[in-house]
Amino acid sequence: xxxxxxxxxxxxxxxxxxxxxxxxxxxxxxxxxxxxxxxxxxxxxxxxxxxxxxxxxxxxxxxxxxxxxxxxxxxxxxxxxxxxxxxxxxxxxxxxxxxxxxxxxxxxxxxxxxxxxxxxxxxxxxxxxxxxxxxxxxxxxxxxxxxxxxxxxxxxxxxxxxxxxxxxxxxxxxxxxxxxxxxxxxxxxxxxxxxxxxxxxxxxxxxxxxxxxxxxxxxxxxxxxxxxxxxxxxxxxxxxxxxxxxxxxxxxxxxxxxxxxxxxxxxxxxxxxxxxxxxxxxxxxxxxxxxxxxxxxxxxxxxxxxxxxxxxxxxxxxxxxxxxxxxxxxxxxxxxxxxxxxxxxxxxxxxxxxxxxxxxxxxxxxxxxxxxxxxxxxxxxxxxxxxxxxxxxxxxxxxxxxxxxxxxxxxxxxxxxxxxxxxxxxxxxxxxxxxxxxxxxxxxxxxxxxxxxxxxxxxxxxxxxxxxxxxxxxxxxxxxxxxxxxxxxxxxxxxxxxxxxxxxxxxxxxxxxxxxxxxxxxxxxxxxxxxxxxxxxxxxxxxxxxxxxxxxxxxxxxxxxxxxxxxxxxxxxxxxxxxxxxxxxxxxxxxxxxxxxxxxxxxxxxxxxxxxxxxxxxxxxxxxxxxxxxxxxxxxxxxxxxxxxxxxxxxxxxxxxxxxxxxxxxxxxxxxxxxxxxxxxxxxxxxxxxxxxxxxxxxxxxxxxxxxxxxxxxxxxxxxxxxxxxxxxxxxxxxxxxxxxxxxxxxxxxxxxxxxxxxxxxxxxxxxxxxxxxxxxxxxxxxxxxx
Amino acid sequence: xxxxxxxxxxxxxxxxxxxxxxxxxxxxxxxxxxxxxxxxxxxxxxxxxxxxxxxxxxxxxxxxxxxxxxxxxxxxxxxxxxxxxxxxxxxxxxxxxxxxxxxxxxxxxxxxxxxxxxxxxxxxxxxxxxxxxxxxxxxxxxxxxxxxxxxxxxxxxxxxxxxxxxxxxxxxxxxx
Numbered sequence: 001x002x003x004x005x006x007x008x009x010x011x012x013x014x015x016x017x018x019x020x021x022x023x024x025x026x027x028x029x030x031x032x033x034x035x036x037x038x039x040x041x042x043x044x045x046x047x048x049x050x051x052x053x054x055x056x057x058x059x060x061x062x063x064x065x066x067x068x069x070x071x072x073x074x075x076x077x078x079x080x081x082x083x084x085x086x087x088x089x090x091x092x093x094x095x096x097x098x099x100x101x102x103x104x105x106x107x108x109x110x111x112x113x114x115x116x117x118x119x120x121x122x123x124x125x126x127x128x129x130x131x132x133x134x135x136x137x138x139x140x141x142x143x144x145x146x147x148x149x150x151x152x153x154x155x156x157x158x159x160x161x162x163x164x165x166x167x168x169x170x171x172x173x174x175x176x177x178x179x180x181x182x183x184x185x186x187x188x189x190x191x192x193x194x195x196x197x198x199x200x201x202x203x204x205x206x207x208x209x210x211x212x213x214x215x216x217x218x219x220x221x222x223x224x225x226x227x228x229x230x231x232x233x234x235x236x237x238x239x240x241x242x243x244x245x246x247x248x249x250x251x252x253x254x255x256x257x258x259x260x261x262x263x264x265x266x267x268x269x270x271x272x273x274x275x276x277x278x279x280x281x282x283x284x285x286x287x288x289x290x291x292x293x294x295x296x297x298x299x300x301x302x303x304x305x306x307x308x309x310x311x312x313x314x315x316x317x318x319x320x321x322x323x324x325x326x327x328x329x330x331x332x333x334x335x336x337x338x339x340x341x342x343x344x345x346x347x348x349x350x351x352x353x354x355x356x357x358x359x360x361x362x363x364x365x366x367x368x369x370x371x372x373x374x375x376x377x378x379x380x381x382x383x384x385x386x387x388x389x390x391x392x393x394x395x396x397x398x399x400x401x402x403x404x405x406x407x408x409x410x411x412x413x414x415x416x417x418x419x420x421x422x423x424x425x426x427x428x429x430x431x432x433x434x435x436x437x438x439x440x441x442x443x444x445x446x447x448x449x450x451x452x453x454x455x456x457x458x459x460x461x462x463x464x465x466x467x468x469x470x471x472x473x474x475x476x477x478x479x480x481x482x483x484x485x486x487x488x489x490x491x492x493x494x495x496x497x498x499x500x501x502x503x504x505x506x507x508x509x510x511x512x513x514x515x516x517x518x519x520x521x522x523x524x525x526x527x528x529x530x531x532x533x534x535x536x537x538x539x540x541x542x543x544x545x546x547x548x549x550x551x552x553x554x555x556x557x558x559x560x561x562x563x564x565x566x567x568x569x570x571x572x573x574x575x576x577x578x579x580x581x582x583x584x585x586x587x588x589x590x591x592x593x594x595x596x597x598x599x600x601x602x603x604x605x606x607x608x609x610x611x612x613x614x615x616x617x618x619x620x621x622x623x624x625x626x627x628x629x630x631x632x633x634x635x636x637x638x639x640x641x642x643x644x645x646x647x648x649x650x651x652x653x654x655x656x657x658x659x660x661x662x663x664x665x666x667x668x669x670x671x672x673x674x675x676x677x678x679x680x681x682x683x684x685x686x687x688x689x690x691x692x693x694x695x696x697x698x699x700x701x702x703x704x705x706x707x708x709x710x711x712x713x714x715x716x717x718x719x720x721x722x723x724x725x726x727x728x729x730x731x732x733x734x735x736x737x738x739x740x741x742x743x744x745x746x747x748x749x750x751x752x753x754x755x756x757x758x759x760x761x762x763x764x765x766x767x768x769x770x771x772x773x774x775x776x777x778x779x780x781x782x783x784x785x786x787x
Numbered sequence: 788x789x790x791x792x793x794x795x796x797x798x799x800x801x802x803x804x805x806x807x808x809x810x811x812x813x814x815x816x817x818x819x820x821x822x823x824x825x826x827x828x829x830x831x832x833x834x835x836x837x838x839x840x841x842x843x844x845x846x847x848x849x850x851x852x853x854x855x856x857x858x859x860x861x862x863x864x865x866x867x868x869x870x871x872x873x874x875x876x877x878x879x880x881x882x883x884x885x886x887x888x889x890x891x892x893x894x895x896x897x898x899x900x901x902x903x904x905x906x907x908x909x910x911x912x913x914x915x916x917x918x919x920x921x922x923x924x925x926x927x928x929x930x931x932x933x934x935x936x937x938x939x940x941x942x943x944x945x946x947x948x949x950x951x952x953x954x955x956x957x958x959x960x961x962x963x
Binding site: 633636647650655662665672673679681685695715716718 | 793796797800801803804807808810811814815817818821822824825828829831832834835838839841842845846848849852853891892894895897898900901905907918919922925926929933934935936937938939940941942956958
């Protein structure tokens with residue numbers, strides 16, 4: 001009897017049966033009696049531990065045997081089983097257990113409720129112990145290499161018309177990863193990520209079918225395995241919020257943004273402006289591809305983008321818009337990566353080569369982008385989360401848009417969008433979360449630790465497994481959506497899927513319950529895998545995607561996983577413009593999620609979008625001008641500042657030099673002064689001697705050169721009133737008869753004036769005495785001689 | 788808002804740049820002025836060597852300006868030459884009036900380098916004699932380092948004799 005059969009017989013979720021088997025094992029009521037490897041998965045068979053009150057002794061095997069004591073439904077087994085569930089609280093409390101008591105008490109109460117007798121009079125544990133015949137409840141995955149060498153591709157598998165070479169491996173999660181990473185086309189053509197995705201989906205389907213057929217549970221459902229024992233320290237959220245973030249967004253050119261989220265032909269268009277406090281939605285619309293408007297067929301996302309641009313946005317504003325889109329037609333893979341301590345182009349090349357090698361795709365057919373995470377200072381390795389996308393469909397769409405003069409800026413994976421939404425919606429959180437996106441065709445489970453995407457995995461169990469007429473996946477390899485004739489089909493099915501999901505009761509509807517359990521098992525297995533990989537498992541799960549239309553899905557997952565579960569919705573800071581059309585029933589969170597990372601990390605558009613000057617330059621012309629102005633101003637400022645410092649220094653240096661020189665010059669002035677004094681003494685004596693000599697010379701001249709008739713009465717030499725005008729004053733007389741005295745006087749004056757030693761000769765006084773005869777006689781005179 | 792921020796930033800930068808450039812211009816002017824002063828000072832430093840040489844020469848020459856008299860008595864004794872000359876030229880000295888007061892400028896005291904201080908004393912003589920003899924005596928006095936400060940000659944006192952009042956300077960070196 002399989003676990004499924006037990007679940008059906010006792011009308012209880014299958015996963016909880018695994019949980020209770022684990023509990024029984026922990027309580028030493030059963031033990032692993034036999035292990036067997038089936039398809040690489042360890043299958044364990046359990047036997048019941050001999051009860052002291054059981055006279056029959058021995059053990060009963062929990063397997064297919066109808067003769068098992070348990071299977072026979074011995075009612076005596078009930079008491080010990082019930083006491084087992086209460087055992088943890090009766091243990092001696094240790095320090096650790098004491099702190100955990102409230103939680104365990106809560107669990108015990110919950111389990112006790114579950115173990116209460118059902119209306120039929122049997123507890124769940126009774127049912128399990130009496131009816132279960134087989135339960136393989138855990139598995140251990142073998143370890144695989146990252147990628148197989150070409151000579152190891154010994155197996156082949158045909159999918160559609162294509163034969164793929166694959167390595168030998170089991171169909172466990174790790175085994176399928178190994179097969180898909182290594183797979184190559186047998187015809188030697190280049191394999192694309194889209195093909196790998198299809199191959200992976202196929203293998204996943206086989207795995208799930210195989211586990212179902214072999215009564216193998218998809219996963220252990222022991223919630224302890226997806227819980228952490230210890231709380232982690234809070235990690236500070238990376239900076240980049242508030243004004244800084246707003247400014248960065250403005251300068252990065254997406255103050256006005258247009259986003260498209262394409263999921264299976266359903267395209268959600270949203271135009272928004274980014275404000276300081278959040279977002280203002282200006283316009284939104286739902287489109288279904290392919291469609292025909294006014295006779296114009298619109299078959300793909302690029303043509304829809306062009307249509308929206310032409311009809312809703314003025315052409316002059318095209319270049320001012322930030323365009324981001326998401327399409328589930330694009331194949332993305334995300335994986336953590338460690339590299340040596342490389343830098344620059346070496347690092348780029350290493351990451352691209354490593355990721356392409358890891359997914360065995362050609363580097364030229366893939367687009368790779370990554371985020372680096374901080375590592376310890378002493379760690380020689382560098383840590384990244386890298387995304388790899390199929391170049392072909394992304395580039396094709398990109399080129400179509402650029403040809404139409406529309407510049408795309410950003411596209412990324414759903415995991416990154418979910419992460420950005422989480423980061424934006426829960427800024428005060430600890431940075432640890434499990435993100436589950438239940439899409440139409442796939443479910444994406446992403447683990448976030450310390451505000452970093454640590455890993456992301458996909459499962460093919462998804463929303464369309466719940467409905468009878470699933471929407472066919474669109475993709476590069478042809479779908480009915482490429483045909484205009486299928487116009488209404490996709491729309492109707494998508495609308496129908498939402499309605500169908502909303503009407504399901506996953507607890508009571510048999511088929512829905514089975515699918516839901518399968519989905520939970522996939523999520524569970526992935527979370528367990530994350531733990532196995534060393535990631536911290538948060539207590540919280542955020543779910544999103546079309547699958548969240550299932551009624552009470554958060555409640556059910558929370559109940560089964562014993563974690564808090566809530567929906568990841570549109571940020572609260574989103575507001576609608578007054579004239580904006582509001583589509584209440586649709587979730588536009590993916591569109592908003594495309595706008596939340598101002599750095600556009602894990603962008604999987606071709607690199608050339610960053611250097612497309614035709615777009616970047618006009619968009620940022622004003623900002624570039626302002627930046628240049630500020631840069632120039634700053635440059636001049638810095639230059640002036642340093643020039644001022646230099647001049648100030650030079651000024652001080654000159655002042656110091658002058659001060660030194662002035663001190664040295666004081667000696668010059670001192671010597672000059674002393675020299676002047678010395679010269680004054682020399683000069684004084686020389687002048688005295690000169691003057692003496694001159695007086696003596698004049699006296700000699702007077703005695704030898706003057707007429708004999710001239711008689712001196714008095715001769716006075718003085719240096720003048722000011723001491724600087726030496727004067728020799730002669731007072732005398734000329735005694736001649738008649739007019740001769742005058743002649744003699746004149747002659748004397750002539751001679752004196754002719755004498756070169758005298759500067760000036762002045763006849764100051766002259767009078768003539770007359771005798772009794774009346775004739776003229778003696779002439780008295782006074783003459784000043786300036787020496 | 789962004790425009791406002793950019794405007795504030797640009798205006799701030801403009802203000803800063805204008806004020807800084809003006810200050811720099813002022814600093815440059817000041818530096819140019821200082822450079823001229825420094826050039827001038829350097830030129831003076833270049834001239835100082837010949838100046839010192841000249842000063843040393845002049846200082847050394849001071850000792851040749853006069854005779855060293857270490858005391859007033861020695862100096863007064865040196866005036867004996869007046870008697871000798873008066874006898875030689877048959878001139879009657881009626882009065883000798885020496886004034887022991889240095890008539891050279893006091894700034895000489897600020898000189899520290901010379902060994903001697905040069906001093907100049909005034910001396911008045913009242914003499915009677917023949918005019919020509921007085922002239923010859925004056926000539927001799929000049930040769931003996933006396934300088935005529937003032938002179939008054941009056942004739943007709945006693946026949947051919949004249950009466951003269953001679954104001955003289957005599958120089959003396961005093962050791963410091």
